[in-house]
Amino acid sequence: MISPSSSAAELIAHLMTLRSEESISGMARFGIATETALGISNPDLQKIARIVKRNHGRALELWQSGIREGRLLALYTAEPNELTAEIARAWACDFNSWEIVDCAADLYVEARIETLIPEFASDEREFVRRTAFAMIAGAAVHLKNEPDETFLGTLALIATHAEDPRNFVRKAVTWALRNIGKRSLHCHTAALELAKKLSASDDQTARRIGKDAVRELTSERVLARLERKSAVR
Incomplete structure (x- = not known):
């Protein structure tokens, strides 16, 4: 039995008992790196994380x-503080899959280390750069008390890297821009302005x-939704 202690x-040994070749094949079809995978779903890993609790x-x-x-279990059970x-x-440096990146981005935002965003965005490695924009996207949703200006300040990064054609970067840049625009009417105006500018770009990706x-x-x-949100405030 697994437990907080x-x-x-012991946890790795337990995970090994849950290995599923069928699930591994299915994960590969969704662009998940499976070289070291055991085929355990994220919901099942989250259940394990709830049992064993956080331990940095x-x-x-x-x-x-x-x-x-x-x-993934490390990311679910690390102590943000x-x-x-x-x-x-x-x-x-070890990121090799979009799912690892997106899970890590949530933890990094919770840990309030957004200072790494510009550094990650300037990194040429695909999954490190994706991390920057996944963090922006997640922070725009979860950091509800953060000033809008924090997110407006990241629009320059989005504009700078909107021409990166790599699939996992492009999707994260789009995700970040959309989430900023949906945060508030104030953010919406600036994000939509940038979106319109990019939509007229000569670059196909942008x-x-x-x-x-x-x-x-x-x-x-x-x-x-933005109108309702504004009315509540």
């Missing part, structure tokens, strides 16, 4: 396992990002 080695030292050991599920920029950088963002930010559903 279970060691990293153990999370560091789980990350060192190199196993997909071990690393103990996560340093140095650890975040070191883990980013144009695609802009058009996708314009489509969502001008939808009746988004505009109605």
Whole structure:
């Protein structure tokens, strides 16, 4: 039985018993790196995380396992207030899949190490750069008390990297722009302005990002929600 007192080695041994070749094949079809995967779903890993609770030292050991599920469990059970920029950088060097990036981005935002966003955005590695924009996208939703100006300040990064054609970067840049635009009416105005500018770009990737963002930010559903949100304030 696993418990909050279970060691990293015991948790890895437990994960090994849950290996599923069928699930591994299915994950590959969704662009998940499966070289070290055991085929355990994220909801099942989250259930395990709730049982074993947070333990930062153990999370560091789980990350060192190199196993997909071990690393996801590390991200689910690390202590945000103990996560340093140095650890975040070191883990980013190992990123090899969008799902690891997006899970890590949530933790990094919770740990309030957004200072790494410009650094990650300037990194040429695809999954490290994706981390920057996944963090922006997540922070725009979850950091409800953060001033809008914080997110407006990231629009320059979005404009700078909107021409990166790599799939996982492009999707994250679009995600970030859309989430900023949906945060408030104030953010919406600036984000939509940038989206329209990108949609008229000569660059195919930037144009695609802009058009996708314009489509969502001008939808009746988004505009109605922003109006309701503004009225509540």
